[in-house]
Amino acid sequence: MKNTSLTGQVALVSGATRGGGRGIAVQLGAAGATVYVTGRSTRAARSPMNRPETVEETADLVTAAGGRGIAVPTDHLDPAQVRDLVARIGREQDGRLDILVNNVWGGDPLTVWDKPLWEQPLDDGLRLHRQAVHTHIITSHHALPLLVARGRGLVVEVTDGTADQDYRGTFFYDLAKSSVIRMAKALAGDLRPHGVTALALTPGFLRSEAMLDHFGVTEATWRDGIAKDPYFALSETPVYLGRAVAALAADPRVDRWTGQSLATWGLAKEYGFADADGSRPDWGGYYAETQRRGDVDPADYR
DSSP, X not given: XXXXXXXXXXXXXXXXXXXXXXXXXXXXXXXXXXXXXXXXOOXXXXXXXXXXXXXXXXXXXXXXXXXXXXXXEOOTTOHHHHHHHXXXXXXXXXXXXXXXXXXXXXXXXXXXXXXXXXGSOXXXXXXXXXXXXXXXXXXXXXXXXXXXXXXXXXXXXXXXXXXXXXXXXXXXXXXXXXXXXXXXXXXXXXXXXXXXXXXEEEOSSBOOHHHHHHHTOOSTTGGGGGGTOGGGGGOBOHHXXXXXXHHHHHOTTGGGGTTOEEEHHHHHHHXXXXXXXXXXXXXXXXXXXXHHHXXXXXXXXX
């Protein structure tokens, strides 16, 4: 893998309590960055997601990996909280912010998979969009001036799927994930004159803590979940996503990606990184081939 040293750089990873956000924060820390990690679940209280992971645990993992993790409990739907978060970063880091990762989601409990738009609860769907899209807008509005002032930096919009993705099967979820991809392109247009790169990034089948629980497995026994869903054979850990972001952040030519919609499996080939177990899951290739001819050996795509 190419050099991914981020020593001296400062990152903000929103929605870093668990899953992909935690994976990104830890891998940025492993590359030497100072990482501000935000979320609503703390050691004092759980968020409405009611998960046990906390933002303080993520910060500890960042520090243990070799960086400096700083936990700042934040609700990114509250502009005042986000404004204060960014002001703190500016104050503590002499105005420096190199990497912004917009990863807030929180839409799983609000997503309905088996009904068309008109049969879904409207309030839940609108709430999903506030959490998954408005949070990214609010955070960017307050944080981007720090990157613009330095004339360099990277913004990563974490989503599900790429720009050419077919309908994801349910209205509000599809619209939210598509909006984040378009947001990256719009931000790229605004930021390009200021030397800042903005892009969208998707993992494949992410093996998050919640997904492991859903399949009733642990990271050590995750392959047992394949019996429930054959596609789980090509799942990837949050480490893979984190290494993708770290590789992008360390690339002196990252501006060539601005406005684009990228995927972990493509970047693994570009930058030479691997997942935690040393494999390189190619979710996009595997899924496309199963749709084309059905009988595909997952081992050929790891």
